[in-house]
Amino acid sequence: MSIDIDKCNGCGACMMACAVENNIPPMPESANDRKGITWIRVYKVDNHRAYPERRTAFVPVLCQQCGHDAPCVHVCPQQAVDVDPETGIVGQMPERCLGCRYCMVACPYHARYFNWWDPAWPAGMEKTLNPDVSPRMRGVVEKCNFCHGRWHAAQQKAAAAGQREIDAADYVPACVEACPTGALRFGDLNDSSTEVAQDAARPESFRLLEKIGTEPKIHYRSQRDWVREIANAPHPDGKDEHRG
Amino acid sequence: MDKEFITRGLRRSSTGRFLLWILPWAALLVFGLYCAGLCLVKGLNQTNMDNRFAFGLWIFLDLTVIALGAGAFLTGFLLYILKIDELHAVINSAVVIGVVCYSGAVAALMVDVGQPLRSWFTFWYPNVHSMLTEVTFCISCYLTVLLIEYLPIVLRNRKLHDVPSFLVFEHKLHNLVYVLAGVGTFLSFFHQGSLGGLYGVLRGRPFAFREGLAVWPSTFFLFILSAAAVGPSFILLTTKLVETLSRKRLVRPAVYRLLARVSGLLLSVYVLAKTVDTLVWINRTSPGSGFEAWQYYSWKPFGTWILFAEIVVFGLLPALVMLTPRLRMHTGWLVTAAAMACCGVALNRFVMTVQTLALPTLSFDSFVSYYPSWQEIGTFLAVVAYGVLVYSFSFRYFSLFPEERELRLEAAAREEETALAGRY
């Protein structure tokens, strides 16, 4: 996936589309931004200067789909996480998950979320659930899987048409589909003809925390220098009080 | 009333007084079980843990308690493998402490995981790359070993010993004691290490991440060393506490000095290893991940004082005290040093669990703080109460301190002598 930070306006459409597609329930009143479940979450970052030199940008952060040394894959005691060799997607099996939350400690991108509550929708709203994704009960960890269900549907469609490869237009994650500004792009990174692969090759492209060696598959880009600095480790000089 | 259950030759308080002692702990246990019940029934939203603080009070205290309970395996190793016979005086107590620490930790873990009914998945679908799999296997096996080691202590109870089949069984078990000690040491080595390995392998948390030997990060070995170092200290502390509370002499002073010497020696080795490890981490490992080490300590309240406190104040100082023969002669110094060593290990576990999670990893993260909810504290108090209750029952009905009787007779003989001498 490639994300153009210079285009993201922080609207949150990706977050809503994700919640609808993946049957993520609204949290109870007592939840705050540390107990909510937002498989994709847009963060507000800034250049650490005071008003009026202060500039902000919005960065959608989702599971970075790390390479085969993904920190969370190694640490799960019951193999509830794996890296799919074909797609590179890091898959999480909530049915296998014990809820020990070790993977959440391991993930530096805070991309994993725990079900602190059982899912509860207001009466009648459960009619709007997506039948392709099963709701998870409490006590298990979940995270973005690039709308795995849509990939399966694309595969089934291709198989029904007698083809081996899926049609790229049939497999688009919900967030990419919903983004109104075109900041999110999705495709095959290994195919150099795709837009995503070309985006990743640009000089202004970067990945978060590259030095740690997680080999994430989400490539961010921005023309602004200060935005590219977010890829680095935290700097306590720029201590800010973020909203909430 | 229950005199016939109490070991011959030992004096214990009356049943009524014992019940008075038991009652508040039982009440605490009930309250704690209620807290745990809340967490199990209503879900983990009862705690103050959250997505940034996935591990909280329970994991920190579990790690500490397991480290403190390491006295069981170390004493067994020293006594049965290295044949240091003075430790006969404390081995039973050490085993009980071990049982209590490990079973309590496992119980707390069952409340901590989101799906306790799926605990068997780790045994059924193990992930050989995960340190936590290793921990689960070894701790389960080791708890079994501890329970088997506890069995003879139970079976030697005055009343139970009268049953012939128990007598025979207990005797047979006694033959196994060397095997058990060996297996226990082996398992402990691995699980204490893997508990350290849990944090050392976290490539995503450069604060905790360490280089090491093959698949084992340095924290693997540091945790084993620190646990081994603090085990005897904790035995020293608990024995002293029991002596004070029961107003009896339970072991000879030489045993304390021996425990202190062992602890001090291991602690100094640990401090040396830890210092080297910290220097490597500051200069090579952490910068290699793109994280400068100094910035970890710029987030209040975790300044460099915490590093200093862990290694020097609660590490080097007690080690030096325990290694100094003159200071070892004084109970006050012994107890203080042992307590400081225990604090040092607790601080180390705290730093690895809590500080690791509090520190931001992304540049646009915030530093987060966490304090446990009353349900979390209550659950852990249940573990403490459980430990006190089991130990109290074991102390009353089983012979935890073989030297107690001798010491009592010696003291009685001395009293008679002075009384006689006084007469003439």
Next chain:
Amino acid sequence: MTTTRRNLLKFVGGGAAGALLTPAPWRLITDTALWSENWPGIPRPARGEIRARFTHCTLCPAGCAVRARCVGGQPVSLTGVKPHPIGHGALCPWGLVGHQLPYHPARIRQGPVKEAIVAVARAIAQRGAGERVAVLDLRPGRTVSWTYRRAMAVMAGGLYLTPFQPAYAIDLAAARTVVSFGAPLFDGWGTPGNVFAARANFRLIQVEPVESRTAALADIWLPIRPGTESAIASALTGEIAIAEAARATGVDEKTLGAAKEAMAAGPVLALAADPGVTPGNWNAELGALGRTVVARREAPVPEAWKKAAPSTAVSAAPDRSIRVLLIDESLPGGYVPWQDIEPKLAPNAAVVVFSSTSEGYARHAQYVLPTAVYPETAEDIGPAIDTVAAVFRIAAPLIAPVVPVVNSGEFVARIAGLPQTDALRERADAIHKAGRGTLIDYVAAKSKPVKEATADDFWKALNQGGCWMDDTEKQAAPGKLELAAAVVGRPLTSPTLHDELPLTVVTAEPGRGGLESPLMSKLERESNLRLSANRVALSKADARANGIENGSRCVFETARGRLSVVAVIDAGVPAGVVEVAGGARMVDLYGPNRTARVVRV
């Protein structure tokens, strides 16, 4: 073999050992995991036939085209319609979760319909001389708006009230430079898909005190002191020197210079935060009229409807003259502060509001009648500010209303004695009869001239979510525009602060009325990405000065009243400013001077 106990035991033992060598027991153990997977009480999604249905979103005048994925007739997710010429397939966050609104726990589910009818009839019959019957239409421009206007024309003393409706439309595609005085261009203005499709064509100069989402993506952001918009306008047209403007506004000269240079690029457009108020004179000066600011065009209406009451602003209504007030709050839209409406009401006025939320006028009305919510509604949306062509699109209902609802158009038509007809059908027929324009059929994914379709086909296509569009007429300059008296000179943010109300109020979120799905908690509580209606954001300095901490309960106070809120500290908010989200309760507190203070409880 004899059947001794020993032999039996041997057999059983051997059998058990042998069974362990088969997959059976291992499989059974694995299968027992199933019962721990999902406990009863966890909702299971219903299954059914999956179909795509098309409609339009009614949550704002953009009326974006929507493709709903329906399972057994129930919409489970919404997306835009990619090839749509206006929407380009984009939906905003609210639109993406609109299908959950019918099940909103706070939705009004019942109301005293009969009592309301009786009370209204009585009030009409008993009204005194000079007392009026009024309909306040918060989303004018719809077909039902014509029903109201016809009803008020027929009734003696009927008044048709609306919030200010601009008689112009903005052609964003024609603009090369846009100067926006706080208009949330990239966050809720116009039609999102249209704005982002045109983005590459223009440079945006955003003028506002706080760095909003739009300012963050703008080409140039001018961080002015509140109330100094006129200085910027004057500097950009050369009326005053850059240096003087820099002094007045606090923006540095270099940035001002760059902004001025950017203006030379081509057709300029000026926008203001309140779409009802445009810097009209300034647009005229800049030559925008006829190019980027054009006359608004409406779809044809039946001849018989032309006898309709004109639109009156609430402020123009005589004081204490309205005896019956019917407020159509069924679609989220403009909100007129209650303090502006109340003086117009006669002493024993009957106020009926058609609404699905209790947060708006329901707080002040005597009769609150429940209406359908999106996607239950069957009506058209009305044009958006940036819709240049004449359009007609029906928000076809995807499900039947889940609670008993009242149709406000029918209600008003009945009390006025108008015949009950299918107004939408009549209008569609009138459009078809006029013969101009194109029918865009989403289901068939093609468009054709309206002349080529029969009236019935046309109607059918519209009800399946099709859209009629006519951009054949040349862009006319809005000659007879009622350009608002608001010259750029009227401060859009307040310059005068009192000691008592020291903070300038700035709206951080596009003001939306109506219900929003509970899932919006993802953007509000669960991520702090957007400010929720009960929160205000302060700078650290202002918070500290008032002893306020992040998350403290506070009171937000203006000259018009107070509201209980939760305060958050945001380093992006400059000192002297308080950011609020929209919402009826908050808008009720706005006065002509948007000043406030926040006090810790």
